[in-house]
Amino acid sequence: MPRTREQLEQAAAEATQWLDDLDPDDPSVTVEDTADLRAVGLALAAIAASESNLSATVAAARANGRSWARIAAVLGVSKQAAMRRFSEPSHPIPPQTSRESEPDATRSSTR
Incomplete structure (x- = not known):
């Protein structure tokens, strides 16, 4: 399951905090070596x-003029996947409007 960078960072921070919160002096806590779990978090x-x-x-590659096809080849994915x-759309695409919603002045009249 792919996760965003922010989700990965949050999960790592939560795991580290959980491990740091374990109190070895608490009699209800079984003390164990958590080095392997810390390694997973790292x-x-x-x-x-x-x-x-x-x-x-x-x-940076895009800013240097590299095509999506070349970048995709390096990544081992399709151009579309890359x-x-x-890519982040720099300008949202406005919703399509129908011809009926255009002002009469912009329509060509064939009457």
């Missing part, structure tokens, strides 16, 4: 950082 944080770096490098993942 790996998750590294993924989030790598995602951020990948987004920045794709943006565009969906990394």
Whole structure:
């Protein structure tokens, strides 16, 4: 299940906080070595950082005139997949209007 960079960062922060909140002096807490769980959290944080770096490098490649086809080839995905993942529309597309909603002055009259 793909997750956004923000979701990955949040999950890593929550895991670290949970591990930090474990109180070894609390008799109801069984003390165990959590090094492996901390390593999972660090790996998750590294993924989030790598995602951020990948987004920045794709943006730089686009700014340098690289085509989506070439970027997609490096990523091993289709051009469409690369565009969906990394492009951000700079201007939202306005909703389509019907000819009936146009003012009469802009319509050509054939009457």
